Amino acid sequence: MLDLKLIRDDPARVRAGLARRGADGDLDELIAVDSEARSLRGEVEEAKAERKRLSKQIGQMRGKGEDSREVEEAAKRLGDSASHGEARLKGIERRRAEMLLALPNLAEDAAPEGGEDDAVVLREVGEPPRFAFEIRDHVEIGEALGIIDLERAAKVSGARFAYLMGGLVRLQLAVVTFALDRLENAGFTPVIPPVLVRESAMVGTGFFPADRASIYETAADDLFLVGTSEVPLAGLHQEEIVHADVLPLRYAGVSTCFRREAGAAGKDTRGIFRVHQFDKVEMFSFTTPEASADEHQLILGMEEDILQALEIPYRVVDIPIGDLGASAARKFDCEAWMPGQQRYREVTSCSNCTDYQARRLKARFRGSRGTQMLHTLNGTAVALARTLIAIIENHQREDGSVAVPEVLRPFGAPAELAAG
């Protein structure tokens, strides 16, 4: 969430920032509620301070055996009026917190204006392959090779689920260990986190209230299935104050991700491009405010490094303000060339959330300037379903088999995906 102090001290700047995202609607009401809360708080605190003084006096009088009944009555009256005001204050402050929680992060100045269609292509890397035969997409190839089974998955679990089988399983596991290997070399600690989390973790990472509809919820236990390991990784240091000298803290989460894809009905229905369940290796960093912009570039660099090693043509896009998640101040996506769709599609994404998540999570550090909020950043190292599509489609051969990138061989990948 945003810093309430910043909203008070520089409302014009916050208003302008929110207006860029089209989210400045409730700011005036928030400011009004805040000022009401503060003046009421002043009154309540004054009453409590006086009551406290009287209580102390009662203790002393009793110690001396004096009659303290009159003071007790005065203290009680003050206490009653304080708790009355406090009850009212609680309602006002809850309202304030709700409104504050609903505001998205302010975008970096450099983030492009506009919505989904205004993404700025920063660079294209690698050439889309040319095939001397008719291109097949991953569904045709996968079904023919018996490594992707969508029909049976639909019987068992419904639409947007898949069985991955045979050589594709080995390939996926190799991609995971390959990515982990690179990340570990760059200082990321591998983590297998819990994928069922509490509501507080969803609120802390900014997925609630904004994206609640896209999250699976367990009926009996008030737990939520994470759509990304960003959630449990961000929560790793919630309510902690770490020492500045341990920063940056870098983690590489390996987990299954669950997404309801509500609102995506009819979109990307073919194959395993948009599924309810997939595995992902996610980078997550905690840094100082000064270091977060560089860390963002480092994370983006890791993503590109991996795509290049996997010989997947891609482009990098700078995501416009209107398409940022609530927590993000800046976001870059890597889009891989998908021969089956004849266009670039998102395979990884990295966001700098500045102090927005950290403030919700109370994740702080102690440095030379006292205690400050951390900055948090996240980025996809590899999202399995989509990375598998990119590998299959870009490395397909005329006979229907698929060449496997050389870098994956030491990690247990098969030499090729082929029939038989």
Add this chain to the structure above:
RNA sequence: GGAGAGGUGUCCGAGCGGUCUAAGGAGCGCGACUGGAAAUCGCGUAGGCGGGUUUCCCGCCUCGAGGGUUCAAAUCCCUCCCUCUCCGCCA
């Protein structure tokens, strides 16, 4: 799932209705001693919120979370969460 014990500041830990304005220790910071260092000694050191005469001062809140009792709660009561021990079950 059953029985028991416990959650206190950056960390460890005492306190179990009224000088708690939370002891003591560790760590960290500053200083003294030293050629330098260690050891030792001295001083300082939680967070949040609000206010002010804004290198500082004052107030309120926070002892797992939320309620309650009381003039007064870390301390008593209720609910919930978490951790540990033993038993049961279990990949």
